[in-house]
Amino acid sequence: MLPIDALPQDDPTPGWFHTSQKRTPKPPLQGNASARFAVIGGGFTGLAAARQLAQNFPNDTVILIEGQQVGFGTSGRNAGFLIDVPHDISSPDYIGDPKIAKQILELNQTGQKILFDLVQQHNIVDAQLRHVGKYQAAVEDEGVRVLEAYRGGLEKLGQPAELIDGKDLPGIVGSHFYKKALHTPGTMLVQPSGLVKGLADSLPANVQLFEDMPITAIEYGAKTVLHHASGTVTADTLVLANNHFGTHFGFMHQRILPMFTYGSLTRPLTAEEQARIGGKDFWGIIPADPFGTTSRRTHDNRILIRNSFTFNADGRFKEGATERFRKAHRLSFERRFPDIKDVPFEYTWGGGLGMTRNGNSFFGELRPNVYGALGCNGLGTVRGTAMGTLLADLIAGKRHPLSDFLLSVEKPNMNPPEPFLSIGVNFTLRRGMANAGMEA
Structure with a gap:
C-alpha cells in the first residue's frame, strides 16, 4: 500500500x-x-x-x-482563456517546428470544440463563453519584438493575427498602458469555475x-x-x-513542477466607472513577457489581474501568499487603469500549474x-x-x-x-518576475 x-x-x-x-x-x-x-x-x-x-x-x-x-x-482558478494557437516561448518565432505546431494547434482546437459543443448542448450559461479572441499586449520595445515575431510564426501556420497600435487600444481594453497588441481571433473566454x-x-x-x-x-x-x-x-x-x-x-x-500563480478580481465596476475607462465590455489580455500580467474584463464588469509565481513543492497553497501578491496586483491594476485606481479587489487567490522542463x-x-x-x-x-x-x-x-x-x-x-531543484526554480522565478519590468 x-x-x-x-x-x-x-x-x-x-x-x-x-x-x-x-x-x-x-x-x-x-x-x-x-x-x-x-x-x-x-x-x-x-x-x-x-x-x-x-x-x-x-x-x-x-x-x-x-x-x-x-x-x-x-x-x-485559471484566467479562463481557451486558447487555440501554439505559443512556444523557447522559439524565436514562438512557433518552433511547424509540424509539431500544427499538431498542437489541432489539439487545442479539438479541446475548444469539445467544450464549445458541451456548453451549447447542455446550456451551461454560467460558463459565460464568448468567442472574442485574445490580445497579447506589450508595454516595452522587447515585448513589441516578441509580438512581431509571433505574428510571423502564426502566418507560417496560416493563422490570422492582427497587430494593433497602442493609440487604438483604449477603445478596446479601456487602457492607455500598452504600446501594441497582437489580436488572435480564435480564443474563447469563459468563467472557468x-x-x-x-x-x-x-x-x-x-x-x-x-x-x-x-x-x-x-x-x-x-x-x-x-x-x-x-x-x-x-x-x-x-x-x-x-x-x-x-x-x-x-x-x-x-x-x-507544482507551480502556483495568483489572481485578483475587483468588485463589479459601477456604470460611472465603466464609462470612465471606456473600451469594450468583454476582453482578455495576456502579456508579451511570460512573467507579465494577464488581465480581463469579465461578463459581470469586474477586472481580473493575474501575475506572480511561486514554487510549492507539495502542490498546496502557502499561507500568506495571497496577501503578499495582492500588493503586486494592486500596482499592476493601478498602472493599467489609473482612472479607476481606487476600485478595490474583492477576491485574491492562488492556483496550481503542473509544469515540465x-x-x-x-x-x-x-x-x-x-x-x-x-x-x-x-x-x-x-x-x-x-x-x-x-x-x-x-x-x-x-x-x-x-x-x-x-x-x-x-x-x-x-x-x-533537492535542494538544487528549489534553488534553481526559485532563482528563475525571481529573475523572470524582476526582468518583466513594466510588463508585470
Missing part, C-alpha cells in the same frame, strides 16, 4: 468559484464501491476522461473522484461523482484499490487526471490498467480536455492521429534533485 503524502489544499478565496452559480456538491462515498473505471481528478482533464469513458462503455460504471469541490481547485461546475452537472448517468473525497492510499495489482476516509474504491482500470498530484501516486517522480505532458499507460494525462503546462483548459477525451478513446481501443502524436512526443524531462 502506498500512502498519499500530499492531499489537495487550496486557499479559500477563489474569485471565479465564489462569483459563479452556487451548486450542491456531490457527497463523498460512504463505505466501499467497485467499478470498471475510476478517474481521479474532477478538473477539465478528469471530467473529459470520465465523460468519454462513460460514452465508450455505456453499460459500465465510471467513478469520478475529486479531492475538493468541483470548480474550487485548479480548473476553477462556472464552466467546470456545468460540465460536472451534465455528466452521463453512468458516471458516479464523489467530491470532497481525497484518496489517502493506493494499492496496485490486478485491480487498483483506492483508500479514502471511510472505505475503498476498487477499479479494473484507473485514470490519473490530477496533474502534479499524480507524482504522489507513484508516477512521474521528479518530472512535474521541456513543456511536454505525459499521456498514456503508466502501468498495466493505469493510465495518465498529467502535466498541463498552464494549458489545462483545452489541452486537458482534449487529452482526457483521447485517453478514454485509447483505453477503448480507438486510435486517433492526435493520440498517436501525444504518444510519440518526448516524455517530461527529469528534474534535478
